[in-house]
Amino acid sequence: MQANHYRLVSYGIFVVLIFFTLLTFKHYGISNDEEVQHVYGRLLLDFYQSGFQDQSAFHYKNLYLYGGLFDVIAALLEKANVLWLWDMRHLLSAVFGLFGLLGVYKIAMTLGSERTGFLALIVLALTAAWTGAMFTHTKDIPFATCMTWALYYTIMVCRSAPAIPLSLSIKLGLAVGCALGIRIGGGFAVVYLLLSLLLISLVMAKGVSARLQYLVKSSWFLLPAALVAFVVMAIFWPWGVMSPSHPAEAIKAFSNFSFNMLTIDDGLVTSIGEVPRTYLLNYLMVRLPELCLLGLLSLGVVVVLNLSHYKQYLAATELRIFIPLLVAIVFPLAFVIVDKPALYNGVRHFTFILPPLAILAALGIDRAWVALQSSKRMLVTYGVLCLILAITTLVELVQLHPYEYIFYNRLAGDTAKAEKQWESDYWSSSLREASRSLQALSLPTRKTPYLVAVCAENVQGSAYLDKRFEVTKDWVAADFYMSSTNMNCDQVLQGEVIAEVKRLGTLLAVVKDRRELVGEARDATPAPR
Secondary structure, rough: OOHHHHHHHHHHHHHHHHHHHHHHHHHHOOOHHHHHHHHHHHHHHHHOOOOOOOHHHHHOHHHHHOOHHHHHHHHHHHHHHHOOOOHHHHHHHHHHHHHHHHHHHHHHHOOOHHHHHHHHHHHOOOOOHHHHHOOOOHHHHHHHHHHHHHHHHHHHHHOOOOOOOOHHHHHHHHHHHHOOOOOHHHHHHHHHHHHHHHHHHHHHOOOOHHHHHHHHHHHHHOOOOOOOOOEEEEEHHHHHHOOOHHHHHHHHHHOOOOOEEEEEOOOOEEHHOOOOOOOOHHHHHHHHHHHHHHHHHHHHHHHHHHHHHHHHHHHOOOHOOHHHHHHHHHHHHHHHHOOOOOOOOOHHHHHHHHHHHHHHHHHHHHHHHHHHOOOOOHHHHHHHHHHHHHHHHHHHHHHHHHHHHHOOOOOHHHHHHHHHHHHOOOOOOHHHHHHHHHHHOOOOOOOOOOOEOOOOOOOHHHHHOOOOOOOOOOOHHOOOEEEEEEEHHHHHOOEEEEEEEEEEEEEEEOOOEEOOOHHHHHHOOOOOO
């Protein structure tokens, strides 16, 4: 196909993704963190509306350690009262996700061609940890999207350096500021920029003096970016600029962030503070779609087979636009291995690494496609393999809907095995469907509501139940019990299973009737490992 054909197909994919978003955003359940995040957004609005007098936001749990960009926007949209709050948040998060896909497309085109952009779009769209998560991971996806655009502008800056246009510097500052306005982890974008410029100076300049001059001149042109980033961060994370020590305090908190919670890594259950250094790598290996893994493998093979060519390429000026992409992948992985931070929920906290990996995989498929041009048979075989992997993943995602984010590739085994050996429905999204099953029951009318225990945040059950039911924290007294099967929480309370949520033959959530239980049978027991 010609370049314009790939462009048209890519536009078509965007249209499909937009329609998919509009048709399905109401299918997704409330996630565990959403209620507190939204309250934080409201409190930040109160801070501004009170003329900076109401500082409740900075004393609400540990949310002050985060920026509130997404949550402030959501709190503002809530006032319009156009959609139900939680559906509105999910649609807003999905819009961020779509912009993330657009960012990936633009980066891939910049590093390759229209075909590369098309391939990167396909790879990320098939990555369930992105498109399946973009409705409910209302902090991870917006943050990753801002990081993606920061990477795009970093690449453009590296192409222009040391004489960086003012408009480009401002755009970079906006992207980095938005990332910092969500999480202090946006500092990674600053590290990517600095490391990239340092490495590029080694390629573009000869001698210590010339390299130093290159870096000083680049830094001068990037001063507007720094100013804009600071202002944007200050707007959405005011606590972060109230004291010079606050950013460092947030970094320290997240580097040592740990609490009483378990996670699972290929069947090994551990405290989140004691996960192996390879935890993130292990999850990437089983969470990325097979097409992405094939692309990464293809790139490795092509590079090895053409090593002499790439050695010459190291001296080429165009190398500088690839350096930020490699830094954006290698640095966070190295950080996790060396620093060994507390991790849980698989790749969730490092969702921002998925777009760069999708781009790298697309480059691998594109380079392999070029390398196989001399053999029509090999080219067709490779193309058919890519198509089969893409279709297989797409079919499975359709079957998992709306729980696409629990997808694991074949390296994790079949779905039933994967959901036991790795983190499953950790957001308890399946409780929305479970709640509807409970609400559909024909129950005797009584003066007091039926008590429902929920193995999640109360709002994840109460938001979907009518006045016949009341979510309670007194689990022993509960008439019904709703739980996802993640980490065996469904086994904490006994009862007759009256409803199940299943996908691909895998049990995701249950509803239990406890009304006939008496004595010790009503007591809660620890979830078995």
